Amino acid sequence: MQKIVIIGAGIASLTAAEALRQNGFDGTITILGEENTLPYQRPPLSKAYLTSDELPSPTPIRSPNFFRDNKVEFEQGGKVIALERSAKQVVIQGGRKIKYDTLILATGARPRPIDLPGESAKNVFYLRNLDHSAALRNALLAPECEKVAILGAGVIGLEVASAANLQGKQVSVFEANSRAMCRVASPLTSNFVRNRMASAGVMFYFNASVNQILTEGDRVSGIRLSDGTTKPADVVVIGIGAIPNAELAQDANLDCDGGIIVDSGMRSSDPDIFAIGDCAKAVNVSTNTPIRIETIHNAMLQAQIAAAHICGKPSPPASPPRFWSDLNGMKVQCIGIATGYDRIQRRPTESDNACEFWLFSGDRMIAAETVNLPTRQAKLSKALSG
Numbered sequence: 001m002q003k004i005v006i007i008g009a010g011i012a013s014l015t016a017a018e019a020l021r022q023n024g025f026d027g028t029i030t031i032l033g034e035e036n037t038l039p040y041q042r043p044p045l046s047k048a049y050l051t052s053d054e055l056p057s058p059t060p061i062r063s064p065n066f067f068r069d070n071k072v073e074f075e076q077g078g079k080v081i082a083l084e085r086s087a088k089q090v091v092i093q094g095g096r097k098i099k100y101d102t103l104i105l106a107t108g109a110r111p112r113p114i115d116l117p118g119e120s121a122k123n124v125f126y127l128r129n130l131d132h133s134a135a136l137r138n139a140l141l142a143p144e145c146e147k148v149a150i151l152g153a154g155v156i157g158l159e160v161a162s163a164a165n166l167q168g169k170q171v172s173v174f175e176a177n178s179r180a181m182c183r184v185a186s187p188l189t190s191n192f193v194r195n196r197m198a199s200a201g202v203m204f205y206f207n208a209s210v211n212q213i214l215t216e217g218d219r220v221s222g223i224r225l226s227d228g229t230t231k232p233a234d235v236v237v238i239g240i241g242a243i244p245n246a247e248l249a250q251d252a253n254l255d256c257d258g259g260i261i262v263d264s265g266m267r268s269s270d271p272d273i274f275a276i277g278d279c280a281k282a283v284n285v286s287t288n289t290p291i292r293i294e295t296i297h298n299a300m301l302q303a304q305i306a307a308a309h310i311c312g313k314p315s316p317p318a319s320p321p322r323f324w325s326d327l328n329g330m331k332v333q334c335i336g337i338a339t340g341y342d343r344i345q346r347r348p349t350e351s352d353n354a355c356e357f358w359l360f361s362g363d364r365m366i367a368a369e370t371v372n373l374p375t376r377q378a379k380l381s382k383a384l385s386g
């Protein structure tokens with residue numbers, strides 16, 4: 001009987017297992033996840049969790065019956081520490097080995113460390129998992145927390161800024177670039193979002209390079225900018241991007257370059273090993289060069305593509321990347337990749353609280369961004385899928 005092993009137990013992993021069964025795979029499927037919990041959704045960790053009155057329970061990715069219903073063996077708390085490609089087996093911490101015929105790497109990503117003095121002080125947070133979110137929530141809710149400094153104006157930084165602002169904290173966002181969300185949205189959308197968050201009280205500092213996290217005793221007390229300015233803070237949150245968990249692949253000599261390199265079927269440089277989700281670097285419908293995309297949509301789509309290829313079935317239809325964010329009551333949604341455009345068209349909207357931008361390269365629309373227009377998404381997605 002064929003045996004598929006999946007390393008990682010996030011949305012990419014569970015979607016792959018489900019899609020393998022839907023495509024008729026009847027061998028064994030084993031998921032190995034290092035976290036000591038049933039697989040949970042990450043998006044709420046930087047949104048509703050941070051503002052909820054009671055410590056929230058994780059939102060499961062699938063119902064508890066998922067593993068039984070899909071005949072999937074799930075081992076939680078089992079970190080894979082090595083791939084032995086010649087023997088076609090993985091090694092779990094403690095030394096146990098598990099054989100595979102096909103291996104799927106769905107190991108995700110982790111926060112990019114800032115590597116500054118003071119980084120390990122109390123009340124300095126990164127945000128990737130449930131424990132991070134619970135600890136940050138408790139720190140934000142503590143009565144002594146008045147000032148919050150966010151390092152990085154990417155999506156996660158802005159979501160934390162929004163949550164802290166809604167709790168009445170004084171929030172300052174420090175960004176090395178000249179604008180917010182610069183990796184994922186056009187300047188027009190980032191300005192729209194920045195202006196509304198600023199009018200809600202969030203303070204933004206752009207072209208601001210933080211070079212020290214200040215401490216008093218073992219606690220954080222503020223940050224210092226490269227021009228020598230200091231800003232007080234009771235809580236500091238670092239949101240400067242993520243790096244792929246690609247070390248297993250690298251150590252096993254798979255092709256990696258800022259992510260595990262895969263072809264259009266999500267196959268790595270070893271034909272028996274696939275990589276999907278945040279850890280994988282692939283060409284997609286919106287780019288001609290390989291790119292790593294950190295979204296739920298991408299993780300699910302790549303999982304479905306890999307499962308189809310493993311089962312010799314047609315790939316699911318191409319679909320442009322997309323993500324959403326909830327910021328100070330705004331629903332921000334982007335389809336396509338906001339890069340390589342030469343023209344942006346602002347579309348008319350009925351309300352000043354909403355906006356819609358179309359991004360073009362020559363005559364071709366390559367991306368669309370909306371704020372507070374959730375019903376536009378289906379139409380825009382269709383337009384961009386060609």
Ligand SMILES: Cc1cc2nc3c(=O)[nH]c(=O)nc-3n(C[C@H](O)[C@H](O)[C@H](O)COP(=O)(O)OP(=O)(O)OC[C@H]3O[C@@H](n4cnc5c(N)ncnc54)[C@H](O)[C@@H]3O)c2cc1C
Pocket residue numbers: 007008009010011012013032033034035042043044045046078079080081106107108109127128129156245248276277278279293294295296297299322323324325326
């Ligand atoms: C706070 C936060 C908010 C987000 N909000 C949004 C949003 O609003 N919209 C959106 O589209 N996307 C959002 N994202 C991104 C989205 O959650 C990710 O793109 C998605 O979770 C990627 O899924 P994945 O399965 O590839 O990786 P992950 O979800 O990271 O899962 C990988 C799993 O593999 C495990 N693992 C790693 N190495 C090993 C090993 N050696 N052995 C065993 N297990 C291992 C990890 O512990 C982890 O549990 C958010 C992410 C975060 C962190």
